[in-house]
Amino acid sequence: MNRYLQDINVTRKDRDPLSTIKVIKEELKKRKVKTRIVKILRTKHFYSVRLELYNIPGVGVNGKGINLRYAIASAYSEFMERFLSGFLLKASYFNKDRDNFSFDDELICDSYIFWSEFNTIVDGYLFPNIKEREYLWNAIKEDEKFRKKAPFYDLISGQKIYLPITLINYVTHTNGLCAGNSAEEALVQGICEVLERYCYRTIITKKLSVPIIDVGQSLDEKLGWLKNWGYTYELRDFSLGIFPVVGLVIYDKKGNYQINVGADPIFEIAVQRCITELFQGLSKRQLKYKFKPLNSCYEEYEEFYGSSFVNSNWMKCYVSNNGMVAPTFFLNTYSILKDKLPFVNKKTNSECLQYLIGVCQKEKYNIYVKEYTKDHFKVYRVYIPGLSEVDLLNDNDFARRILFEKLKEVYFNPWSIKKTVNEYRECAMDIRCMILQKPSNCFNADNYRLSHYFDLDFKNLFIISAYLSGEESILQRYYEGISTKNIKKEIDKLMKYLKPPRCPNCNECFLNRKCKYIEWKKVMEKIYY
Template sequence: MTQTFIPGKDAALEDSIARFQQKLSDLGFQIEEASWLNPVPNVWSVHIRDKECALCFTNGKGATKKAALASALGEYFERLSTNYFFADFWLGETIANGPFVHYPNEKWFPLTENDDVPEGLLDDRLRAFYDPENELTGSMLIDLQSGNEDRGICGLPFTRQSDNQTVYIPMNIIGNLYVSNGMSAGNTRNEARVQGLSEVFERYVKNRIIAESISLPEIPADVLARYPAVVEAIETLEAEGFPIFAYDGSLGGQYPVICVVLFNPANGTCFASFGAHPDFGVALERTVTELLQGRGLKDLDVFTPPTFDDEEVAEHTNLETHFIDSSGLISWDLFKQDADYPFVDWNFSGTTEEEFATLMAIFKKEDKEVYIADYEHLGVYACRIIVPGMSDIYPAEDLWLANNSMGSHLRETILSLPGSEWEKEDYLNLIEQLDEEGFDDFTRVRELLVWRPGRITVGTPCVSVN
């Protein structure tokens, strides 16, 4: 069998695909390749899902069909290992009171009488970051999946990389502030960790560039020419009428980040894609394949025009939109000829072990602590990486202003309504309570309950993999 090795991976694509598919089959999953896209040469993307549980799906991208499939399967293990497929749902009383909710090594911290955050959770640095004004209470940190106040706060163990000490971080904080950022799976520990750290840099630098309206230097043509497959993809897009601009997003060689912008002259809109990896060529390829992941050429008319309103661009809601689907606003300043940083022909590549050390050195230089949770219970290495102050998708104040478990105390009441004999006044009182507690009028009932309607058979892999 042909063996295909690509930079950044510690195994041949064929071996990765065969291993991941076999592991998923052994776990009881029936994975199907639901859709493929190859809109331009050297850009592939695939959507895979479990036949029995449509909630369990991932997308993959790559310069070849095999690379895209390996990417999707790796992401599937990433999300299985971190329980992310069901991160937005209450899992019910049986799981909430079972031997464990998330992992066997989780630790529960009972609520205190004065509702302080219990000792043993977080370290001093994390407490100062998440709760600088001492506004956080223990009851705010009940995890959404269990909703079990009687059991207390569920803390997951992370290894603090500066001294290899174990720190317990509430699942509530992980789910509210970090969502899927910093999660990764791979052929080896170092490969996956490099990918997870690269993702943290990608989104941190992307947010800085967008929020601060930073002007980036273009990548010179002679540098792009080193990567003919990428150039062919770009030239094909331009021949189809979409001007492409490739930028060095390293901010003067500090970070391994690339930015590629696609313009649609038909409606004056643009779309900025970002990618990161210690290897310049890998980062560039990822940025271009990300540009078209899940999109055909006919799907490139749904973005927004650049704007001169830098305040609107910097708003957190706009950055959140960029995190979700990259369709947010971009400042015209990004495209100024006079860039804020010089072009740097950077390259941090090496073995995956060397690349991990290089990326960790950048965090150390920034005085940022890195916390990593390792997961190998499914037979494939995966991790979740948290870098407070860099990998946060949502601000810490969301823990008390927009916590995802804010409606959990209403679950029993609302679920009992179909069989209740309430009077009109009772319903009015409930509406008044919802108003007083600040719930958005447009919040769906299922979102308030963090509940998935429809039939999911208990015992299917997507429910029982833990």
């Protein structure tokens, strides 16, 4: 199997892995950015590599491949993709620097001009589920970062067009970010990623049942090692009848399942991507903890929480692949021949790119590309309106995001609190915050594990907020039967243990010796030079 998949993969790389690694290392050295490999995992035919910034532990990317060289090259490529696009380092330390970094080609518009220029794409694609436009309009009017626009290249018309980059990032996250040895190699990966996520999202949120693919004896034999490990598997048609996307469903002996999705014009490479994604960052032993029971409570959750659960569950699939599918997914036992699916046998990235453009053009989708390339290694964002959006925010979701913006300052310095109790209470009771979002993720602090404070959930932040605001009645409600004096004593002890930050007051902050703010700022500045 290893040789089989390697032979396919080599024809689609425009530079050998060692050359790729060398080129990227030279570019990083030029910017004085140091990295280190902190973990290498080998699982049967596949490798997974963790690459991080040398001076900021925890900030990095994962790479995967069919041998160690490809996995390391994959990690460095992913690193450049996130680094040059500004997505590697989240905009943390909000009380020190508030989104002060912009690319030279980004422009900030007057709010009325911005709205008149982009209302069609904002209403039609980015935020179609927001009914109360006032939320959106107020955010755009009050915060200039939402009014940024940047140049994109239209792959179909060949024209340059400006698009609202911050709002695009807001709902697409890293979906469509891509890097490669050539423009064609990078763009094929970027478009495939968008198609992969779109098909997965559609199947999850619409509760579709899709057929099993009859792969034939040859490929079945090459995947036989999964059966030797005690797993059974199915390849399912995730194409929606249009796009070259496949889903790999693996079952353990108890009937629990796991799904991974891959996209590529060549069927075997799409399958390979399912498998490498399956093992990314996981050992064989760790893999068993990713399986989910077939008899999930999907329908009960949906009935109780409605669309909030559907969106939250999909985002769990997107972020960590820990979401679930509806029971209807498994109802279809009909099989379809591989030859009936929209895969082709193209030899080069240039041919594959033209094929993908043709598929999107036929379905009347535009493909816009934003370039982040600095030197020799190509980095882009692919945006396909109607396909790229992963976070389908409704009114409540968007209101929550704006609420997070207001809470950031307090989160990084709880002593600056005035009246935030109700805001934290709202988060503590929210389905999305309870089952999906951690505060450290919402406020972009999850890579900076400096104290136990960043492990708190919204309920505990609500209690601290009540304590610092002097809301004794709330504390009494949560600590029934305990005197206010003793409650405050216990929370005082807890605060000393948690060591919350006091940003931007470095001299008073418990974390000033551990804080990576200076290193963070140095790296951020090197992205934009």
